[in-house]
Amino acid sequence: MPFRLPPLSSLRFFEAAGRHRSFKRAAQELNVTASAVSHGIVALEKALGVALFVRETRSLSLTPEGEGYLPYISEALSLIAIGTQRLPGGPGERGISVSCAPTIASRWLLPRLPEFSRRWPQLSVSVDTSHRQVSFPVDGFDFAIRMSRIPLAGAAWTRLFSERLVPVCSPAYAASLSAAGGGPGLCGATLIHVVSVSEDWSAWADATGTRGLDLAGGIRIDAIQLAFEAARAGLGVALGRKPLVDLELADGSLVEVGPEVAATESAYWLVCSDAVEHRPDLRNFKRWLIAQVDSAG
Template sequence: MPLRLPPLPALRFFEAAGRHQSFKLAAEELNVTPSAISHGIVGLEQALGVELFVREPRGISLTATGADYLSYVSEAFSLIAIGTQRLPNHRADRPIALSCAPTLASRWLLPRLTGFRTRWPKVNVSVDTSHRQVGFPVDGFDFAIRLSRAPVAGTAWTRLFGERLVPVCSPAYLASLRDEQGNIALRHATLIHVNAASEDWQTWLDATGADGIDTAGGLRVDTIQLAFEAASLGLGVALGRRPLVDGDLSSGALVEACSATVASAGAYWLVSAESSDRRPELIDFKRWLVSEAEPFDLPSETTSPDSRRVESS
């Protein structure tokens, strides 16, 4: 007697909603409406006779039963995806699919892809910069680049490089911070904060021991890219993240407001799908990307030769 399965579209809705803990994000991923996700899961709950989610005013969360069921459903979809990828000649020419944060993609990855395309002109690359959690291999991604303090169990993580934090601003704004003796007074500067950043001004201040700077005020933005743009327009001092800010420093659009550099606790990691070691082009891409990142992975040291002099001036 054949196994009786729940409706497969509803299971797909459930897997995405459970992974994101959001009907809205699941709908965006699957290109349907949140209402379709909600109705599909209600139908699934009725068919199974159990409650999979707790609906609350501020969002949804999996019930204990839903969390347990999600592990089975996710594994089932993963097995289907892996089996499909192993089919002979299955989409042998499909692009390498990479998920990456927008600022890292535009400022570090894209400028280097020319080199990859020169060596492997027939291999196409697809870069996705949407802010969403990636599920290997269900989402179809081969790699993801993520900022994290340590690898996460369950997938293959390869360290690329860490960030180095240094205050930056426009040349004109730096000139406005100089006193009669030529010293830079950061305590008079407007600090540009990145709301979503896990490490920002307080991290730099704690590591350098700089004092006299108020982090409560200033300009607040939601992306690193916007912070760099605001600094280049003379709106204040942003916390530069090297190597992402290296291009601006080389061009002169931004300059270091202080030479004190702090090593970030986090690092960029290349996360690989299980199937990434089965396609030659994926192996080549991974080796190439790790090689490109190697010169930027400097020792985790904090340099603060003049931080106290600058801040107290």
């Protein structure tokens, strides 16, 4: 007797929505609309003859039947993804896929990839910088680079490095600070804040014991890259995030303001599924990437 299986697409919708407890976040992860997720799950519930979610105005929760069903579907999708990766000549052998934020991609990962390509010219690497969560191995990514204070459950996490926070500005702005205060101090400086990060000027001030900063004022920007550009344009002082700001410090377009440096509590982590150990190309990439961190000290 053949197995009675629901459509695979509806099972993916259910797994993502059940994991996130949100149709909207599931839709963002799967690159579809929330309406598509909702309609797919309604179709799944009709096919199964059972309600999987309790839908309320501001919340979404699993029914007891949904709670019992979710682990089976999560494991089944993971097994499909792992089996596909292990196929000879399958999609897993045509390239290596990495998910990471745009700033770490452009300022740390991409400049290092030519060296990887010279060592393994037969391997291609694709980088996805969309802001979405990744579920291993279901989403098809081999690796993700994520910032977190601690490793999270559900995947293998390898710590890469923490950012080191140091105030930076243009040489001309640094000269104006010295002329105004007789030294490279920050009192009276316009601070450039990055609102999308968890550790910014307040964290730096606490870690270094710096007082007297105008933390309420200044300029607020939503991206690290734009903060560096604003500092280069002479709009104020940004927090440089080593090693992400190393290029500007090396070419002199930004200079450090004072010697105080603070390490972030959060770190960048290389995240992958256990299936990585079964593919030599992925093992090589993982070891190479970790060696890049070790060689930089």
